[in-house]
Amino acid sequence: MISPISVNYALYMTYSGADGETKEEMETALKLNGLDSEELNEQMHHLANYLEYGGVDLQIANSIWGRKNRVEFLDTFQDDMKDYYNARMEELDFNDPEASDTINNWVAENTEDKIEEMVPDNIPNGVLVYLINAIYFNGNWDIPFPEENTREDTFITEKGEERTVDMMSISEEEFSYLENNLFQAVALPYEDESYQMTLYLPQEENSLEDFYNEMNxxxxxxxxxxxxxxEGEVKLPKFKMEYEIELNDVLKDMGMETPFEDADLSKMFHQSQGIYISEVLHKSFIEVDEKGTEAAAATSVAVEEAASMHEFQIEFNRPFFYAIENTEVDTILFMGVVHDPTLD
Known part of the structure; x- marks a missing residue:
């Protein structure tokens, strides 16, 4: 499971700080169709306000974390992030082990502890910025599944393997339904009927891949x-799942290649040369039972500094060549190869 809106929020915040070829490629990949940053930010601000004041428990939170004494965010960028995304902006000492705890605790708090770790305990030395979205959803069915109807039943995987599941069941109720040669589908509304879970079941002669091929x-x-x-009967297994994916390759395939090599984020912070997006990480959680659905997701965009020529690490832990030379007269005195340093 992924949360498109979570991915969008994290990438849209990044887009707000982009310029040049980076901005152009992000615009294409995200299908923004010429929408400028201000218009996009206003739309996302209004969308969050609309969604969060519905009849379900929905929380959308954004944050941006910068490496202390290295990143200086532009005032315009800070204002936009706070005004449009209500983003928490903070500079941390990323070398301090507590920095990752601070960030991960923020994610956990805004996903009701469903997503607990978005950044590693030891933040890589090159990371300058994390732009993070967190979203949490908890909705009760408008028509709950009677718990007494739940029975053990068989679920058949795509490989034809049988699994025993707790199958919920509800009948003699009216739902929004669709059936064609490709699939059956039913929409299960939540108490706020502007929200619903729509489930698509490929016909027995079709696969999920067949469904994906037609889904545009x-x-x-x-x-x-x-x-x-x-009016009809719905049988649905209870399920609880967690998922994690790095979206770098997906975004590159969509045309967003330059930001992962040499990003122009000059509208985000000062001294923004020699940087790139090192990772777009997405994590999600969902649990469905007789009462309703609880779901959460988080997306982080990590901006990293390209390896500095003033700081490097080299470990001679495999065969190597060496030369002893006089550079004044360009003369090699000795040269050789070490295949195994344990040999005399």
Whole structure:
């Protein structure tokens, strides 16, 4: 499971600080279609306000963490992040072990402890900035599954393997339903009926891959219009899942290559040359039972400094060549190879 809105928030904050080719590639990859940063920020601000004041427990939080004494955020960027994203902005000593605890505790707090670690205990020396989104959702079904109906049943995996699951069941209720040659689908509304979980079950002769191949924006919009209210029976397994993915390759395939090599984030902070996005990490959690759904996700964008020529590490832990020379007269006195330093 992924949370598209969480990924978007983290990347949109990054986009707000981008310029040049980095901004152009992000605009293409994120399909912003010429939307400038101010318009995008306003839209995301209004979206968060709308979503958070609904009839479900929904929390959206953003934060930006900079390496102390190395990163100086531009005033305009700070103002935008606070005004539009309500972002917590803080500079930390990333060399202090407590820095990762501070960041991870913020993530845990804003996901009700469903996501507990987004940055490593030892933050890499080159990392300058983390831009992080956290989202939490807790919604009760409008029509709960009766707990007394839950029975052990069989779930068949794509490999044909049988699994015993707790299968929930509800019948003689009206739901929004769609069936075609590709799939069956049902929408389960939450108490705030502007929110619903829509589940798609490929027909037995089809696979999820067949479904994915047909799932595009055009078909998606078409399918939404074809649902109709019908009385029926729904059987759904209880499930609880966690997921983690690094999105670097996905974003590169979407056309966002330059930011991972040489990012222009000159609208974010001073002295922004020689940096790149080293990681876009996404973690998620979901649990579905008779009462409803609890879900959470977090996305972090790590901005790292390219290895400085003034600071390096070299460990001769494999065969190497050496030369002893006089550089004044360009004369080599000795040269050799060490294949095994334990040999005399």
């Amino acid at each position: 924006s055009q078909n998606w919009k078409k399918w939404q219009k074809e649902f109709m209210d019908l």
